[in-house]
Amino acid sequence: MTDIKIMTDLLVIFAISIGIVFVFHKFRLPPIAGFLAAGALIGPHGLNLVSDLEQVKVMAEIGVVLLLFTIGIEFSLAHLAAARRLLLVGGPLQVVGTLLLATVVGLAAGLSTQQALFWGCLLSLSSTAIVLKALADRDESDSMHGRATVGILIFQDLAVVPMMLLLPLLANPADSVRPEVLLPLGKSVLLVGALVAAAWYVVPQLLEQIVRSRSRELFLLTIIVLCLGIAWLTSLSGLSLALGAFIAGLVISESEYSHQAMAEVLPFRDSFNSLFFVSIGMLMDARVLAAHPVLVVTLIVAVIVGKFVMGAIPVVVSGYPLRAGILAGVSLAQVGEFSFVLAQQGEQTGLLVGEPYQVFLAVSVLTMVITPLLMQGAPHLARRVEAIQRLRRWSSEKTTSQVQHAESRHLKIKDHVIVMGYGLSGRNLVRVLEETEIPYVALDLDGDTVRRESQNGVKIIYGDATNPSVLHHVRIDDARVLVVAISDPFAARRAVQIAHGINPDLHIIVRTRYLREMDDLHQLGADEVVPEEFETSIEIFALVLQTYKMPQSVIVQKAEQVRKEGYALFRRGELPDLAHHLRRGTLTDVEVDTCRIDADSPALGRTIGQVSVRPRTGASVIALTRRGGTESNPGEKVRLEEGDVLSLLGTRDQIRRAVGLLMNEQVS
Secondary structure, X not given: OHHHHHHHHHHHHHHHHHHHHHHHHHOOOOHHHHHHHHHHHHOOOOOOOOXXXXXXXXXXXXXXHHHHHHHHHHHHHHHHHHOHHHHXXXXXXXXXXXXXXXXXXXXXXXXXXXXXXXHHHHHHOOOHHHHHHHHHHOOOOOOHHHHHHHHHHHHHHHHHHHHHHHHHHHHOOOOOOOHHXXXXXXXXXXXXXXXXXXXXHHHHHHHHHHHHOOOHHHHHHHHHHHHXXXXXXXXOOOOOHHHXXXXXXXXXXXXXXXHHHHHHXXXXXXXXXXXXXXXXXXXXXHHHHHHOHHHHHHHHHHHHHHHHXXXXXXXXXXXXXXXXXXXXXXXXXXXXXXXXXXXXXXXXXXXXXXXXXXXXXXXXXXXXXHHHHHHHHHHHHHHXXXXXXXXXXXXXXXXXXXXXXXXXXXXXXXXXXXXEOOOHHHHHHHHHHHHOOOOEEXXXXXXXXXXXXXXXXXOEEEOOOOOHHHHHHOOHHHOOEEEEOOOOHHHHHHHHHHHHHHXXXXXXXXEEOOHHHHHHHHHHOOOEEEEHHHHHHHHHHHHHHHHOOOOHHHHXXXXXXXXXHHHHHHHOOOHHHHHHHHHOOHHHOOEEEEEEOOOOOOOOOOEHHHHOHXXXXXXXXXXXXXXXXXXXXXXXXXXXXXXXXXXXXXXXXXXXXXXXXXXXXXXX
């Protein structure tokens, strides 16, 4: 009967969630808010349609574990090292700052020192699950503020351990700090270190043996056991299950099987994760809000504003631009799921009992419900703050203009390319610009990268391209091209808008991740938009055609055809006319392509006449290039050598047959 009851509960949860999330989708509201609302509706304080809350909570916790596991896989040690500034500076500032602020407010409200400190611990944590899901839904996980938010959330999860150890001292302040109190912390550190070291040595070898079995089911089970097993072992040291799952993800992220592991776990993660959000919504008791509306609303506003400020400041102090600080501050402006764990411990120790506990639950759940909505409006808040900054600059326009002109004189450059972002795309572009002697200047917000590359002779400057002053400094008025090569969609849109406003004649090229962002970027002033997912599809079919020995000219022509058709369809709807033109036979015209004679070519050592290119394929050899020299219309007695390049003339099919003859002596 227990199994039937939990099955009924799951059916009720998913059925009602589908309806509510669908309605939220129609009104363009975040799906997370829909799951929370569904939980409030079917929970014990609503319609009470769920009979076994404990089973639902267990499965919800599995969802959080799987979420942190996949985040660990995506994050990897390289990302963790890149976020060290936030882990060492931003995270401590956010947690300690919020804790102290909440403690001061609690003391002013009449709480004891122990209770005020406990409230500070509760409010200093944010919701890892909700924030990361919202960032993923908005495609902002890899943005500047997304990385900053993730770094602080990781530190918060680590901070749960000392907070749990602090609870007995807060509950019994008469006890002094004794060695046996600190002993669990030392054990936790040693156990986690030993676990990670063992996993790093064992997991790669284990996965290699599992993959050799060629059993997908065995691979999936192994990944799940590693995720839950490492999380469980980590929890034995006093750490949270979710943090243990994150460590497991980090371990697997360093293996070559991480992408397949992610693909296998995603369906389970999304299913169980929805249960977590529903279970949080079930905690909502509308009667508390009805009994204390002013108190609850006041606390909600205080928590959101206070955590926004204490979240934004550490990000800015860590070297990120103000825009990223604002967006990260909004993302962190709620109470976290680990706060519920602390609250339950506080209820048992007497630090948070009775009505204050219910008020805390109401405030926490409502801040979680509001968070996705706030994150939707965060970009508008960031734009308003930037507008205020520009207004202040305008009030002192004369002084600012003089400073800009003075700075610009130091950068003597004209008719140049401005490269925004020095990642892989930016580095490759800069290398080509240097080789072709085209003037350029690069902008990046990673101080370490700027310092290192500038020492290597790269013309790179630390600066934010969404800041008009920075753009004036790199002489945007005299530039010819702006290339936006960053992963932050919000920053890319802002940079395009501001740059186009300053210099309408500037040719703006933007790299974006998804096709759906093209229209917005074109409307803001971008001349060319390169979507990664579309270009990736072209690269894939080009590699397939190369495998089948198709002539390079055919591959290039096909790529250009797809680009013209695709971009016309995405931007102007010109696909029908172009497709009709192509179907009339344009691609059957005569073409010219080249073929290189390699060491394994069957034509090596034979004469052109012996190979019989034209009689057997219809294509003509119109030139031969050897050791830098080119001979037109080579005779049939010319013997082919390794490294020779033959220029072929004919139709596409004739050239394909000729290449096949020269490469593998097959004519089809």
